[in-house]
Amino acid sequence: MEILLQKEFVFHPEDDRTNRIISFETERNYDHLEFVCEYSPKTISDPDLVAREVQKGMDKSGWTGRKLFPADMDECKVLMNFVTFSLDHEGEYVGCAHRHDPEQVIVISEQGSSRGFFAHKAAKGNWRIVLNVQAAIPEHELTYHLTVIGCDKPAYTYRPFEMHCHTLHSDGRFTVHDLAHAVKDYGYVGFALTDHNTEAGQAELTPELEAETVPAIRGIEWTTFFGHMLVLGCEHYVDWRFALPEDIDTYTAQIREAGGIAGIAHPFNIGAPMCAGCRWDFKVKNWDDITYIEVWSQEDPMVRTKNIMAIEWWTNLLNEGHHLACTAGRDWHCKDSEDVITTATYLGLPEGKVTQENALDALRAGRTYVTLGPTMDIEVRQDGKEYNLGDTLKTGACEVRVDVRLNERRDMWEKWGIEVREIALTGPAGTKKYPYRGDLFCVQAEGDRWLRVELYGDKDGQYGQLLAMSSPVYFA
CATH class of the missing domain: 2.60.120.380 (Jelly Rolls)
Known part of the structure; x- marks a missing residue:
């Protein structure tokens, strides 16, 4: 700068x-x-000055002697x-x-x-x-x-990923080959392969397939009696089968020691008898070994109660002082039979370079946001320094800058009438919304513990809808 x-x-x-x-x-x-x-x-509202100038304007415009309507008077209350x-x-x-x-x-x-x-x-x-x-x-x-x-170009460029996918190696209907091609067709630059309780499909993620389509993050969805957890990037297999609610910290520590990260999937799915184990019932004590929460699950996420509850829970965890990134995941099992409102998780990557390690680093650092379409370049400035999502600033005043862009993956979302109307800042004290006018949004904010950016607007004929949401910056 x-x-x-x-x-x-x-x-x-x-x-x-x-x-x-x-x-x-x-x-x-x-x-x-x-x-x-x-x-x-x-504006100037001095009544005498306004009256004099309005009269001058009326005289010049040939209005003298004309009847004035209420709408005319409304335009003559202040000078601008x-x-x-x-x-x-x-x-x-x-x-x-x-x-x-x-x-x-x-x-x-x-x-x-x-x-x-x-x-x-x-x-x-x-x-x-x-x-x-x-x-x-x-x-x-x-x-x-x-x-x-x-x-100059920011250190990190945010790129769109699909973070929750299944194939024939578990209960999906995709082959690994077809999934990789579907991901590319939907405009994502990468995806996480997260079959239930197996890593067998990873053998089919050949260099040739990734070169032909997009890079993949090797993962697994731990599908247990007490919750589902997306485990990404482990250097060796970590056994999921015997995890109990009271000892989950032991398992997340093993994931960390294996070089991987853990994210909580769809924490407020209805559990038994609808979907045994789909609801998160583990008792986490060491939140440092949980990297992110899937706050948006499935397509068109904000018409689903479970996602509203997941955002509320994530917000409460942030208020308790935990550092947790947000992700979205379609929980994608098969080709879509009709057009759907898709989500994307954008990860902040060095120079935008898509690799598994860069993606994992972005998640660990909290450089993420979720969106139905519009993208955000977010920067927070304080004392002449520039900060990224996931960074920690000192408590106090800062400047938040948001550049909304409407061109990436546009063919996937513009058909749903998505239009940004407001930019919001949310923190422990609540949410403050500002009108979006198409320019770079820049506002002074008071940082206290954490702060995230949200976009609101139109979607599928509905107004005031949450369209995008970032991971926070933190204050200490």
Whole structure:
């Protein structure tokens, strides 16, 4: 992160309907540029000034003597400053933010820019900003702050995985070959092979198959009398058959010693007699050996009570001080007979490189989020440092930045009318929602114990639906 330009401008009433041009040079390429724009005051409600200016406007517009309707009067209660932002690079028009928000963060990137702007490489060369003063309130000054930040590619790129799959080696209907191809067809870059109580299918994960499709995480779903656990990446087999509710910590320690990780699958499935052992009844004492919780199980997860209960339980565990990542898993057994609302678990990988070890490291570190489609680039800043999901910051103020993107795996989810309307921050004190306007979301937050990001919006004709949710950052 490099500050390329910081400017403060003062506009006077006589600057109404004028342009202010700011040019600057970048000496190298960046992953993206951020333009942080803020001006104040936005509105003035002095009744005498408003009355005078409204009368002037009416006289100029030929409204004198006309009957005014209530809707007319509603538009004449306050005066508004209005400054828009447009951008060129090397003489090429990049776009414009014609929006009334007095605080905006505009992102320019080859991968996708803020709404109103074309995708454009954050390249070296001459950049020109034009501030268009659409309206400057008489008798008052307007202060405009502009900061331009050059940002390099983040250390971790988040990629989509399917984290819970079965084949003919247990109760699935996929061959390993067909599963790998189905995963690729659905736009995932990797998957976890988690057959019930067997690793036999892993022998069919040949280098040729993974090169032809996508890399796999070797795993197993421990399917016991007292709960199901997704065990990934063990260097040797760990026996699952004799685990009891009171001694599960002994088994999770063995998994850790074997180089693997443990995640709790669908903890609030209905158990016996519907599905003996599907509900989580183990008594965990050492939560350090549990890496994640599958908070979303199956397709269209938020129409299922078990997933609402799983999120509530996960939240309570976070409040108790445990560090636990979230995942989603389709519990995928066979080809879909009809279109379904799928989920994805995004894992933060170094340079986006998909390997089993990178995936396991992301889970261990808590670099995960789950989504029905829209993707998130999340960064938390504090004292000039940048933090990733799963990191621990000091308790206190921080800046949360969320860049929502709508292009990855789009053919899998846009048919369901998924549209982001709100960004939310959830922590021990509850959830605070903010409107999503298409720009980089940036807000100051007070960190206490943990904080996660959520997206809400439309889905399949329903409003206010949870669309995505991240693992937390932590505070100590």
